[in-house]
Amino acid sequence: xxxxxxxxxxxxxxxxxxxxxxxxxxxxxxxxxxxxxxxxxxxxxxxxxxxxxxxxxxxxxxxxxxxxxxxxxxxxxxxxxxxxxxxxxxxxxxxxxxxxxxxxxxxxxxxxxxxxxxxxxxxxxxxxxxxxxxxxxxxxxxxxxxxxxxxxxxxxxxxxxxxxxxxxxxxxxxxxxxxxxxxxxxxxxxxxxxxxxxxxxxxxxxxxxxxxxxxxxxxxxxxxxxxxxxxxxxx
Numbered sequence: 001x002x003x004x005x006x007x008x009x010x011x012x013x014x015x016x017x018x019x020x021x022x023x024x025x026x027x028x029x030x031x032x033x034x035x036x037x038x039x040x041x042x043x044x045x046x047x048x049x050x051x052x053x054x055x056x057x058x059x060x061x062x063x064x065x066x067x068x069x070x071x072x073x074x075x076x077x078x079x080x081x082x083x084x085x086x087x088x089x090x091x092x093x094x095x096x097x098x099x100x101x102x103x104x105x106x107x108x109x110x111x112x113x114x115x116x117x118x119x120x121x122x123x124x125x126x127x128x129x130x131x132x133x134x135x136x137x138x139x140x141x142x143x144x145x146x147x148x149x150x151x152x153x154x155x156x157x158x159x160x161x162x163x164x165x166x167x168x169x170x171x172x173x174x175x176x177x178x179x180x181x182x183x184x185x186x187x188x189x190x191x192x193x194x195x196x197x198x199x200x201x202x203x204x205x206x207x208x209x210x211x212x213x214x215x216x217x218x219x220x221x222x223x224x225x226x227x228x229x230x231x232x233x234x235x
Contacts, residue, residue, distance in 0.1 A: 001223060003159070003204065004029050004082035004108060004136065005056070006230040009064060010071040011079075019226065025077040026225075027064075029110050032090035034060035042174055044167045049180015049206075049228075051167050056084060056110075061094050069101055078105035080134065085112045085119075088126035099130045106132040106156070113138040113164060117146045124150060132156040134202070139163035142190045148197060157200040159225055160190045179228045181208055188219050195220035208232065 001024040007015045011025040038055030058064065061083075072079045081104060083094050091109075098104050109127050111120055127133050134157045141147060142160065151158070162177040163186060184206030191203050200222040207213055213224050 001080075001202065001225050002026055002230050003161075003225050003227045004110065006227060009068045011075055011077050015230070016076065019230070022077065024080055024105065025075065026080045026108055027068075027082050028058060029056040029082045029084045030058050030061055030064050030094075031056070031084040032061050032086060032094055034058065034063070035084075040172070040174070042169065042176075044169050044174060044176070046167060046180075048182025049178060051165060051174065051176040051178050052162075053174045053176035061097065065097065065101070072104060073102045075103055079103055080106040080108050082108040082110050082136065083127070084110045085115060085123045088122045091123055091126040095127050095129045095131065104131065106134055108134040108136045108159060110136040110161075111138060111141065113140050117144075117150065120150055124152065124155065128154050134159055136161055139186065139190060139205075142193055151197050151199060155199065157202055157222070158194055158197070159202040160187060160194070160205065162205045162227065179205060181206055184212055188215065191216060191219045191221045204229070 001022060004026045005028050009027050035057050037057040038053055041054040044051045081098055095107060098107060107127060133155050135155045136159045138161050162179055165178045166173055166175050187203050187205045191201055194201050202223045202225040203216055203221045204225040205227050208229055216224060
């Protein structure tokens with residue numbers, strides 16, 4: 001499967017041609033209300049990778065559904081909609097709306113790394129319904145002592161997301177998600193740790209070749225979720 005934010009809102013021909021084994025399409029992140037791009041959004045290279053600073057811009061759930069509902073319903077692949085964490089009552093509205101759309105197989109709940117445990121629990125409770133929940137887990141939360149308390153039965157899998165960092169460019173500091181081959185050892189470490197929770201693990205940050213995918217599976221990942229490898233192939 002692809003990672004949220006790598007391939008748009010619908011599975012295009014380029015993605016399917018380049019990755020014919022893909023079995024689940026994950027949309028770009030979607031919020032209840034429209035979100036503007038981050039101020040001075042940027043991709044900043046560093047030795048061993050790059051940092052993405054964009055703020056998850058999207059037109060909001062209503063506009064996304066108006067534009068893409070028929071494409072989702074008629075897609076060759078089952079669709080998993082990534083929804084951004086937010087106010088619990090808005091999360092519930094999003095899930096109820098998505099439950100009525102054919103070919104939506106699951107939701108991936110994207111957790112903001114600024115949230116505290118009670119807020120995460122509230123978001124998860126609001127996301128519960130007919131659709132399975134994949135928990136999109138920030139790398140920084142993988143090793144938190146409270147993680148086991150939020151991994152309730154309704155969460156069917158965990159997807160490991162990129163670590164965050166800070167880089168300076170043009171005399172300004174930017175926060176963002178870190179990608180690149182240098183992050184692969186961190187992904188392996190996260191997978192190894194999460195196997196103790198006995199939930200399926202989706203991972204792929206730092207993966208750029210087949211040998212790395214094999215190592216992910218050896219460490220305990222259940223599915224490969226492409227990040228950089230999809231961007232590299234210009235999908």
